[in-house]
Amino acid sequence: MPRFRVSNLPSETKRLHESQNIWRRKNWEKTLAEHKDDIEKMIQKLNLFDIWSNKLQNIDAAKTLIPEIFMDAYISIHFASYGLYKYANMSLRSELETVLRLVYFSRHEVEFKWWLDGDEWYREERMPDVWGRRYVYFTKLKEIKEFEKACETHMKLFSEDAKIVKAYKKLSKSIHSSAEHFQTRPDRVSPRYDLGELKRWIDVYNGIQTYIHILLSLGFAEEFKDLKKGERKKILGRGMEEYYQERVKEALGITE
Amino acid sequence: MSDIAAIKDQLIDEMWLPIAREAGKKFRPHQMINKKMKVLTLTNDKNFREVIELVRNKITKKDLIYGWHKARLTAYRLDSEGKMATVFPGMTYEDSVETDTHEIRKEFPFDIINLDFSSQNPETVNGRIEKEICSVEKTIKLQVGLNVNGMALIYTTILDSANVSMTKIKSNSDGINIKDWPGLQIDGILTTVSQRDDKTKCLKNVFEQFINKYSCENIRTMEIHTKNLPNGSGSIYSLAVILKKV
Numbered sequence: 001m002p003r004f005r006v007s008n009l010p011s012e013t014k015r016l017h018e019s020q021n022i023w024r025r026k027n028w029e030k031t032l033a034e035h036k037d038d039i040e041k042m043i044q045k046l047n048l049f050d051i052w053s054n055k056l057q058n059i060d061a062a063k064t065l066i067p068e069i070f071m072d073a074y075i076s077i078h079f080a081s082y083g084l085y086k087y088a089n090m091s092l093r094s095e096l097e098t099v100l101r102l103v104y105f106s107r108h109e110v111e112f113k114w115w116l117d118g119d120e121w122y123r124e125e126r127m128p129d130v131w132g133r134r135y136v137y138f139t140k141l142k143e144i145k146e147f148e149k150a151c152e153t154h155m156k157l158f159s160e161d162a163k164i165v166k167a168y169k170k171l172s173k174s175i176h177s178s179a180e181h182f183q184t185r186p187d188r189v190s191p192r193y194d195l196g197e198l199k200r201w202i203d204v205y206n207g208i209q210t211y212i213h214i215l216l217s218l219g220f221a222e223e224f225k226d227l228k229k230g231e232r233k234k235i236l237g238r239g240m241e242e243y244y245q246e247r248v249k250e251a252l253g254i255t256e
Numbered sequence: 257m258s259d260i261a262a263i264k265d266q267l268i269d270e271m272w273l274p275i276a277r278e279a280g281k282k283f284r285p286h287q288m289i290n291k292k293m294k295v296l297t298l299t300n301d302k303n304f305r306e307v308i309e310l311v312r313n314k315i316t317k318k319d320l321i322y323g324w325h326k327a328r329l330t331a332y333r334l335d336s337e338g339k340m341a342t343v344f345p346g347m348t349y350e351d352s353v354e355t356d357t358h359e360i361r362k363e364f365p366f367d368i369i370n371l372d373f374s375s376q377n378p379e380t381v382n383g384r385i386e387k388e389i390c391s392v393e394k395t396i397k398l399q400v401g402l403n404v405n406g407m408a409l410i411y412t413t414i415l416d417s418a419n420v421s422m423t424k425i426k427s428n429s430d431g432i433n434i435k436d437w438p439g440l441q442i443d444g445i446l447t448t449v450s451q452r453d454d455k456t457k458c459l460k461n462v463f464e465q466f467i468n469k470y471s472c473e474n475i476r477t478m479e480i481h482t483k484n485l486p487n488g489s490g491s492i493y494s495l496a497v498i499l500k501k502v
Contacts, residue, residue, distance in 0.1 A: 047327060050328055053328070054351050057357070058357065063357070067345075
């Protein structure tokens with residue numbers, strides 16, 4: 001295998017390597033120096049996926065999809081810290097889509113196998129994703145229905161214009177490059193640390209993680225109720241804000 | 257170097273490596289350049305010196321080493337070192353052996369299994385050691401079921417203030433039926449063990465019975481009970497055996 005040596009690179013590749021090295025290091029170090037506490041909290045949320053992968057180990061879809069859900073969140077932190085906010089958002093959208101698929105596939109094993117084989121049957125019916133149009137499928141699930149009932153209108157996740165719907169739209173907008181989300185500007189040709197963009201991404205990241213742990217708790221209600229008390233407490237406490245902790249407990253009849 | 261690193265170094269130098277070397281000589285006598293033993297090791301990103309030493313001592317090659325850490329973030333950090341074939345993340349080893357479908361099943365059998373539970377940030381709760389021991393038995397059963405000739409098995413745990421229930425260890429073990437096996441004998445030993453020295457005796461006794469239960473011959477046993485951990489959370493006990501299928 002050829003050894004990597006900068007001096008062996010052709011001229012344009014060498015330039016690519018040098019500029020990438022510099023902007024990556026500058027953005028990474030600035031982000032970590034100024035936002036280490038935020039980043040630390042965000043990383044700690046990732047540990048919650050260990051509880052889920054342990055508990056859902058007998059569910060094929062979970063075994064395949066939880067590592068991917070974890071990795072999307074993990075990589076999103078990397079992208080944001082490199083100043084690549086568009087791609088950081090792209091990873092978050094992928095994370096959200098994958099968790100929605102997980103809830104769906106855990107109840108649709110045949111479709112999961114089709115999907116693993118690359119079959120996109122839902123596209124033939126002009127469905128945007130495996131679960132169908134919008135989020136109707138999820139609102140039919142008993143636990144989610146109970147949860148939505150328990151939430152005030154502006155805190156609901158799935159109804160028209162509710163939290164997940166809005167978050168998904170926001171992420172899509174940043175991915176499909178509405179001008180305000182361009183990563184290049186007349187005064188910025190290379191990716192650069194941007195306090196405003198980073199703060200917006202942190203908010204979105206935290207929101208998405210909350211929705212994900214709510215979805216997993218409701219989508220795998222029996223498994224969630226069967227967790228050790230300490231683990232359940234961690235998911236509720238670290239994974240979601242207080243308002244939703246109470247609504248999840250209410251929807252699932254948890255009294256502790 | 258921290259005390260905990262010094263303790264692991266002691267285990268590696270005085271027990272794990274000698275056991276691995278001996279198993280290599282025993283089971284791969286004709287492989288002179290590298291023993292190419294397949295290894296599973298529960299380890300972490302702070303100290304994985306056993307991996308480096310096993311490769312350096314030509315007991316194995318990096319492509320034959322499979323790491324394990326229950327925390328996904330730690331496993332990724334470990335994997336980023338590129339010292340092993342892969343690192344299995346995101347689940348306790350004890351829980352993984354409860355299922356037939358975990359990816360690690362495809363990798364069994366191993367020649368050296370280093371079940372160092374002390375590397376996994378264990379919680380100090382009642383029932384921890386009982387669960388670890390149950391997973392040790394399931395590991396032996398799995399290995400034997402795959403017709404291995406022999407293996408080196410190392411079990412390492414933290415002995416803390418939590419009691420160990422021999423009754424629970426017995427009921428877990430007796431739940432795994434083996435023809436003509438009368439069940440784990442715990443007569444004459446404490447049913448709840450609180451003293452650390454008693455715990456080491458009981459654990460060794462259970463290991464010896466497992467070896468009989470699965471019709472194996474014990475070629476070699478080594479054990480180390482270390483000094484107290486620096487944070488006062490207990491001590492480390494490591495027990496290693498080389499087993500040969502009879």
